[in-house]
Amino acid sequence: MRTGAELHHPPHHRPVEASSAGAINPEGGSFRHRLEARLERLGALMVMTGKVFTRAFSPPFSFSALVYQVEALGVRSLPIALLTSTFAGLVIALQFGFFLARFGVQYTVGRVVVLTLFRELSPVLIALTVGARVGSGIAAELGSMTVTEQVDAIRALGADPLRKLVVPRVLACFILMPALTVLADVIGMVAGALVVNAQYDISFHLFFQGALEVVLMGDFLSGVFKGFVFGGIVGVVGCFKGLTVEGGTEGVGRATTQTVAITSVSVCLADFFITKLTLYL
Numbered sequence: 001m002r003t004g005a006e007l008h009h010p011p012h013h014r015p016v017e018a019s020s021a022g023a024i025n026p027e028g029g030s031f032r033h034r035l036e037a038r039l040e041r042l043g044a045l046m047v048m049t050g051k052v053f054t055r056a057f058s059p060p061f062s063f064s065a066l067v068y069q070v071e072a073l074g075v076r077s078l079p080i081a082l083l084t085s086t087f088a089g090l091v092i093a094l095q096f097g098f099f100l101a102r103f104g105v106q107y108t109v110g111r112v113v114v115l116t117l118f119r120e121l122s123p124v125l126i127a128l129t130v131g132a133r134v135g136s137g138i139a140a141e142l143g144s145m146t147v148t149e150q151v152d153a154i155r156a157l158g159a160d161p162l163r164k165l166v167v168p169r170v171l172a173c174f175i176l177m178p179a180l181t182v183l184a185d186v187i188g189m190v191a192g193a194l195v196v197n198a199q200y201d202i203s204f205h206l207f208f209q210g211a212l213e214v215v216l217m218g219d220f221l222s223g224v225f226k227g228f229v230f231g232g233i234v235g236v237v238g239c240f241k242g243l244t245v246e247g248g249t250e251g252v253g254r255a256t257t258q259t260v261a262i263t264s265v266s267v268c269l270a271d272f273f274i275t276k277l278t279l280y281l
Helices: 004-008 031-056 063-102 106-147 150-156 161-200 204-214 217-243 248-278
Strands: none
Touching: 031 161, 031 217, 063 106, 063 161, 106 150, 106 161, 106 204, 106 217, 106 248, 150 161, 161 204, 161 217, 217 248
């Protein structure tokens, strides 16, 4: 028989895939308990990631849901992606042009700008700006569905929440982040060529000729590969935080802010290791 306290405070329904990591409060207790809680959450994240990839490559496939998520997450992120890449190209070209002019080699600015955009600036800036928007949006959407027990309702109807809710969003992130990185490369290049032409009277021909002389296919592909990895980080973290929300609507707010923080730190760490691996490509 349930007590009166249990009647007034019904137990929170947790998704099966979310693990029991929330059983230990990571904000309180001893350092050992906090460490255990974080390790449990990391393990739950790894388990969910494995299940997502297993379901992503096994039928049935929902292409309509994938197309919808690409449109919802990617197309609507175009304004911020265009704005970020434009000003990145303008600022980096202006800075490098100014310092290279001190040595009388400002004509090489195209080489430096394009290499910087392709290998580092475009994928990282897109991941930090667009990724923050996409990840927090996913966490808020799935978190709202979790606290209102819509995820439990999907499970009660015999459907798989991971296949229905998580897989399309993660695959969409894998698609849109490299695509937006390529777009940022193009926009940043054009913006950089415009500013050095206006500021230092360097022709477009000289700018792009200098870039083509030094930029290799590996430089371009390393940035695209970074975008692919960053997209996976954003999608998996956003979905995990949304499905493990606790504490009602207040917990949804915490999940969104934690998603932004975790994805930002993870992107910076992943960028270092990927750069180390692809430095000589």
